[in-house]
Amino acid sequence: MSQIASEATENQIHPEIAEMFKAGVHFGYRKTKRHPNMRSFIFGTKNNVEVFDLAKVYSKMEEALAFVKKLGEEGKAILLVGTKASAREAIKATAERLGMPYVSERWLGGTLTNFKVLSDRVAHWLGLEHMKISGEIKKYTKQEQVRISKEITKLDRTFGGLRLLKKLPAAVLVVDISEERIAVAEARKRKVPVIAISSSDTNPDLASYPIPANDNSKSSIAYLLMRIEAAYREGEELRVASQAANIEA
Numbered sequence: 001m002s003q004i005a006s007e008a009t010e011n012q013i014h015p016e017i018a019e020m021f022k023a024g025v026h027f028g029y030r031k032t033k034r035h036p037n038m039r040s041f042i043f044g045t046k047n048n049v050e051v052f053d054l055a056k057v058y059s060k061m062e063e064a065l066a067f068v069k070k071l072g073e074e075g076k077a078i079l080l081v082g083t084k085a086s087a088r089e090a091i092k093a094t095a096e097r098l099g100m101p102y103v104s105e106r107w108l109g110g111t112l113t114n115f116k117v118l119s120d121r122v123a124h125w126l127g128l129e130h131m132k133i134s135g136e137i138k139k140y141t142k143q144e145q146v147r148i149s150k151e152i153t154k155l156d157r158t159f160g161g162l163r164l165l166k167k168l169p170a171a172v173l174v175v176d177i178s179e180e181r182i183a184v185a186e187a188r189k190r191k192v193p194v195i196a197i198s199s200s201d202t203n204p205d206l207a208s209y210p211i212p213a214n215d216n217s218k219s220s221i222a223y224l225l226m227r228i229e230a231a232y233r234e235g236e237e238l239r240v241a242s243q244a245a246n247i248e249a
Helices: 001-010 016-022 036-041 053-072 085-098 115-133 142-162 181-189 218-248
Strands: 027-030 042-046 049-052 078-081 171-175 192-198 208-213
Touching: 027 053, 036 042, 036 171, 053 171, 053 192, 053 208, 078 085, 085 142, 085 171, 085 218, 115 192, 171 181, 171 218, 181 192, 192 218
Parallel strands: 078 171, 171 192, 192 208
Antiparallel strands: 027 049, 042 049
């Protein structure tokens, strides 16, 4: 373990900090790219790359996880957003395991600020999909069937991850505030809390629950999403236990 890592973990409050180090959560960007509001989370520099203070990252992560656990306990939805290459697969996989809506390809402007239009488009897509599955599509000409099938494919690519978004989410989780700045702006406008995994080049104040961390490494993103998923599951378990207790009572 490097000198920086050793010093950074001397005051660790949880052995999990070592796991964060292994996942590369501590790496930021070059000092020249640092956002002024990230200064307090920086421990030092190694090979011209800034290194996060993992004790402080852990503290912010715990705040975010407590919020996520509460959402799980209340059975509320989180919209997961990660369109950059390093986040796309993990965001989709995590959302699908949790049964949550997600955006992993391209954020559609107005997803949150013009939700009625989005809902209408998703409803149209699901209607066409039902038509194909039920066989109703067969009443159309071959040419029309081909056109409808192509439209379904296109809409699936565009709205596939939003199938489960029936109303405004209770929170939006983004990987990289800068990359997902439109999603963050829309969430803030609609007063939807933002949970953000974001590196040293971004403004953490734009998120309700920022997790200052490496947002460009697959291992770092996967680790943090794993912790977020576990927190939501923990909340779900509490909800189920509470419901069971009420039934028994």
